[in-house]
Amino acid sequence: MLPSPLCVVYSDRFKEHDTGRHPENAHRMDAIINLLQKSLPPESVLWKEPRHTAGEELAWIHEKSLIQSIKDLAETGGGSVDPDTVVSPASFEIACLSAGAGLAGVDAIFNREARRVFIVSRPPGHHAMPSVAMGFCLFNNIALAARYAQKQYGIERILILDWDIHHGNGTQAVFYEDPTVFFISTHQHPLYPGTGFPHETGKGQGKGFTRNLPFPPYTDPEIILEAVQETLDEVVPRFKPELLLISAGFDGHREDPLGNWRLEEKHYTALTDMARAQANRSCEGRVLSFLEGGYNLTALADSCLAHCQALFKK
Ligand SMILES: [Zn+2]
Numbered sequence: 001m002l003p004s005p006l007c008v009v010y011s012d013r014f015k016e017h018d019t020g021r022h023p024e025n026a027h028r029m030d031a032i033i034n035l036l037q038k039s040l041p042p043e044s045v046l047w048k049e050p051r052h053t054a055g056e057e058l059a060w061i062h063e064k065s066l067i068q069s070i071k072d073l074a075e076t077g078g079g080s081v082d083p084d085t086v087v088s089p090a091s092f093e094i095a096c097l098s099a100g101a102g103l104a105g106v107d108a109i110f111n112r113e114a115r116r117v118f119i120v121s122r123p124p125g126h127h128a129m130p131s132v133a134m135g136f137c138l139f140n141n142i143a144l145a146a147r148y149a150q151k152q153y154g155i156e157r158i159l160i161l162d163w164d165i166h167h168g169n170g171t172q173a174v175f176y177e178d179p180t181v182f183f184i185s186t187h188q189h190p191l192y193p194g195t196g197f198p199h200e201t202g203k204g205q206g207k208g209f210t211r212n213l214p215f216p217p218y219t220d221p222e223i224i225l226e227a228v229q230e231t232l233d234e235v236v237p238r239f240k241p242e243l244l245l246i247s248a249g250f251d252g253h254r255e256d257p258l259g260n261w262r263l264e265e266k267h268y269t270a271l272t273d274m275a276r277a278q279a280n281r282s283c284e285g286r287v288l289s290f291l292e293g294g295y296n297l298t299a300l301a302d303s304c305l306a307h308c309q310a311l312f313k314k
Contacts, residue, residue, distance in 0.1 A: 003112050003113055003114050003115055004044065004045065004046035004113060004114045005044045005045075005114070005115070005116065005311075005312045006040070006044060006045050006046070006114060006116050006117070006118065006308060006311050006312055007045070007046040007047075007048050007105065007108045007109075007113060007114035007116070007117045007118075008036065008045055008046070008047055008048070008117075008118050008119075008120060008308070009048045009049070009050055009101045009102075009104050009105045009108070009117060009118070009119045009120065009121070010029075010033060010047065010048075010049075010050075010101075010119075010120040010121070011049055011050050011097060011101070011121075012029075013094060013097055014026070014029050014094060014097070014098060014120075014121050014122045015029050015030075016088075016090040016093075016094050017088060017090060017091045017094040017095065017098075017122055017123050018078075018086075018088035018089075018090065018091070019086040019088070019136075020086065020088075022086060022136075023136075023257065023258060023295040024122065024123070024124065024136040024293070024295070026122075027297060028122065028294070028295075028297065028300060029120065029122065031297040031298070031300060031301040032120055032291070032300060032301050032304045033120060034301070035301040035302070035304070035305050036120075036301075036304065036305060036308060039305055040305075040308060040309075044312065046108070046113055046114050048104055048105075048108055048113075049104070050097050050098070050100045050101030050103075050104045050121065051097075051100045051101075051103060051104050052093075052096050052097055052100045053096050053097075053099045053100035053103055053144065054096075055067050057099075057103070057144065057148065058096070058099065058139055058144065060144065060147045060148075060151070061130060061139075061140055061143045061144055061147055061174050062128070062130055062131070062139060062140070063130055063131040065131065066130070066131050066132065066133060067139075069081075070087060070091070070092050070095065070133060070138055070139075071092045073087045073092075074087050074088070074089055074090070074091050074092035074093070075089075075092070077089060078091065081133045081134070081138075082133075082134055084134070084135055084136055085133055085134055085135065085136055085137070085138070087133075087138070091123070091138065092138075094122075094123070095123050095138040095139050096139070097121070098121040098122060098123055098124075098125070098138075098139070098141055099125070099139045099140075099141045099144050101119045101121040101141065102119055102121075102141045102142060102144060102145030102148070102288070102290060103144070103145060103148050105117040105119050105145065105288050106145050106148050106149045106152065106153070106288060107152075109243075109286050109288060110149070110152075110153045115284075115285045115286055115287070116276075116285070116286075116287045116288075116289075116311040116312070117287070117288045117289065118248075118289045118291070118304075118307065118308055118311060119141070119288070119289065119290045119291060120291050120304070121141065121290070121291060122291070123136060123137055123138050123139075124136055124137050124141070124249075124290075124291065124292045124293060125137050125138075125139060125140040125141030125142055125143070125144075125170070125171075125247075125290065125292070126140065126141075126142060126162060126164060126166075126168035126169075126170055126171050126247045126249070126290075126292050127166070127168070127169055127170045127193060128140040128143075128170040129169065129170045129173050129174075130170075130173060130174060134170075134193070135166065135169075135170075135192065135193055136293075137170060140170045140171060140174060141290055142160060142162075142168075142171055142245055142247050142290045143170065143171050143174040143175070145245065145288060145290070146158045146160065146175075146181050146243075146245060149243055150180065155242045155243050156180060156242060157180055157181075157182070157239060157240060157241045157242055157243075158180065158181045158182070158241055158242065158243045158244075158245060159181075159182045159184070159235070159236065159239065159241035159243070159244050159245070159278075159282075159283075160175075160181060160182070160183045160184065160244075160245045160246075160247065161184050161228070161232070161244065161245070161246050161247070161275055162183070162184065162185040162186070162187070162246075162247035162249075162292075163185075163186055163228070163246070163247070163248065163249065163252065163271055164187065164247050164248070164249020164250075164251060164252070164292040164293050165187055165188045165191065165249060165251045165252040165256070165258070165259035165261055165293065166187055166188070166191060166192055166193065166249065166251070166259075166293060167185055167187040167189070167191075167193060167194075167195050167196030167212070167214070168183070168185045168187075168196075168247050168292075169193050169195045169196065171183055171185075171247065172185065172195070172196070172200065172210055172212075175206065175209070175210070176202055176203050176206050176210060177202065177203045177204040177205055177206040178205070178206045178209065179202075179205045179206050179208075179209050181209070182209045182210075182211075182235060182239050182241065183209065183210045183211070184211045184213070184228075184231055184232070184235065185211070185212050185213065185247075186212075186213040186214070186215065186224055186227065186228055187212075187213075187214055187215075188214070188215060188216070188217060188219075188252070188259050188260060188261055189214030189215065189216065190216075191217075191259065191260075196212040196214050197212060197214065198212050198213075198214065200212050209239075211231055211235065213227045213228065213231060215227075215261075217259075217260030217261070218260055218261070218262060219261065219262075220262070221261070221262055221263050221264070221267045224252075224261070224263070224267075225267060225270055225271065225274075228271060228274060229274055232274055232275075232278050236278045236281060236282050237281075237282075240282055241282050241283055242282070242283055242284075242286075243283050243286050243288065244275055244278060244279040244282075244283050244286065244287050244288070245287075245288050245289070245290070246272075246275055246287065246288070246289040246290065247290055247292045248268075248289045248290060248291060248292060248307060249291075249292035249293035249294055250268065250293065250294030250299065250300050250303040250304065250307075251292075251293035251294050251295055253265075253268075253294065253296060253299040253300070253303055254299075255296040255298070255299040256293075256294065256295055256296050256299060256300075257295055257296060258293070258295050265299075265302050265303050265305075265306040266306070268303045268306050268307050268310075269306045269307070269309070269310045272289075272306075272307050272310035272311060273310050273313070275287060275289075276310065276311065276313060280314075285314075287311060289307065289311065291304070
């Protein structure tokens with residue numbers, strides 16, 4: 001069977017993570033999925049359900065005490081782990097499902113069901129640190145998927161490109177001393193969480209395998225795109241990744257309420273095209289993309305559609 005051009009991993013259960021009045025809410029899922037279902041050619045998309053992930057897998061990247069504390073908080077009725085980050089009674093289970101969505105996506109790629117995968121899940125993941133949940137994120141979905149691809153499919157080198165407007169501090173922390181996962185993040189600075197300086201380049205064996213590209217508010221989108229392109233052109237031929245993962249946040253959109261960048265749908269198309277071209281060069285075209293932020297529902301859905309349409313291309 002020929003692989004589908006695109007696999008989208010999604011479950012309605014992601015709406016059960018109840019954050020109350022919060023920018024990261026269940027309406028995000030409906031906005032994205034309704035538009036994708038209406039606009040993408042049905043014969044070209046493989047819709048896939050996530051699978052659950054167990055504590056054992058989460059412990060590859062998280063301290064057991066963090067996993068247990070989220071579980072305990074959910075079981076006792078929920079609460080907040082910080083002013084931004086909410087745990088509802090269903091949140092532990094749904095966070096495990098959100099992390100498991102990435103694993104289902106990795107399986108789809110290596111079982112040759114699809115070459116490109118978009119994970120539409122919540123809670124998002126890139127701020128989740130090994131021992132701390134923060135920034136709307138409980139578990140680090142993209143970091144777990146990278147580890148899983150290595151353990152399950154013997155993939156040695158993985159490139160993570162994070163273009164959410166916030167620095168992917170959790171993902172950086174997981175792989176900071178690891179030369180097998182190259183982490184590139186472009187983000188607004190200054191902005192939450194305050195990390196992601198150019199001098200943060202990795203540590204020990206991982207020195208040189210983290211690259212941060214911070215830009216101030218209102219930066220011309222073309223400058224951001226150029227920096228990402230230059231960095232990919234330099235890193236990919238040298239590092240030779242076998243799998244490309246994207247932390248696709250769409251909160252750099254000009255309409256987004258949480259950031260001050262000026263990206264539009266066409267810029268997300270351009271970023272996706274860059275990633276796809278690099279994956280074709282080095283990774284047999286394999287791209288696995290994770291929804292992170294994006295809080296203006298119309299801009300978010302339109303940007304996700306542009307992203308998927310660019311993932312479709314050869
Ligand atoms: Zn963000």
